[in-house]
Amino acid sequence: MNWWSAFTIGLLTGGIISLLAARLFQEEEDGGFREPQTGKNGSIMAKAFQHKVSQGPEIVAIGGGTGLSTLLSGLKSYTRNITAIVTVTDEGGSSGRLRGEWGVLPPGDIRNCMVALAENDSSLNRILNFRFDRGELKGHSLGNLILLATTEMTGDFRKAVEELNNLLAIRGKVIPITNESVTLCAATGDGDFLRGELDISMRGHQIESVWIEPPDAKAVPDAILAIENADVVVLGPGSLFTSIIPNLMFSEVSEALKRTAAPKIYITNLMTQPGETDGMSIMDHVRWITRTSGSVPDYVFTNEGEVPSDLLETYLAAGAVPLMVEEEQKRSLSLMGSRVVVSDFLDVSGGSVRHNSQKVAEALIRIAREERDTSRWKS
8 A cells, every 4th residue: 555545544543433422421501511311410410510610710831742741631620721832843753753754743642632632532542653563654543644634724833733723622731832833952061063953962961051943933923822821830840951941042932921811830750751851959950940931930840759769670771860859959049949749740650761640730720819819918
């Protein structure tokens, strides 16, 4: 089977599945999602839940990779007023191939965020993350191909993402940081020039400066508006140089972060990332965030939960070590104006180190409510 035949079959399959998903997640006239009807009481509880999340705080989450999608999966239980602003500099895997062959912005992180915000994320995950294992489509996920097809139909990646936001009836919305093709670049202390995420992810700890090309690329207006109207702006969790910082390189974003009255919360990674953040402390991470955005995070979330010894050995063998905050760092962060929130944010139930999305979401929502109550009291 040639490329075009396989591609057409993939798109037809994607279209059918998308229509089924649209029917499954069809919205009711009152703005709530259809829930399984298990009797009068079940229907009442479902409506009450939908009303509650519709009244939740406006949360803007900025990042990319698995860290951002993990965060979103927890947040959607508390509010549907979520805007995920996603980096578009990915070069690896299916996203990298589609970017090189079709010129489309990398769809992988966008797809993952949509799945995380979906009503039934387990079912949608199986559909959109289905990956072809042979032929010309080998390695491509169905969700990436659907985004590619929608981009070809609309002629605009941002519009394609918006179409799928509506089609899948997700709780919130996903926005690419820019509608332009950009490349992440950096320079090391030795004077080496690094171009692209793959190079940077291997030598991130040696970086002295970072930028995007073209330098005049613009962030999409919807992303800036979301930041300005947010109750809370969240940075991370995610790879420092390849998921978080690329979003902060846009001047409109850094200026919006300075203007917004919303607290800015940086969620640190649980482990260092081999190649990218070797030997870097939490303080080093925060300094880079501050340097790039021009804003000091109001809060820094960091984990105190201990990784089980058998799992820790696996990570240590790969060159990753736990990121823990020390007392001296707490004092330094306090002097900078950051409040450090230390808690057990660890989840190892899946056999790997991940953030506990529910615990992180609870802490974020608590701060959003406290800040909102304080603002009301002052006014």
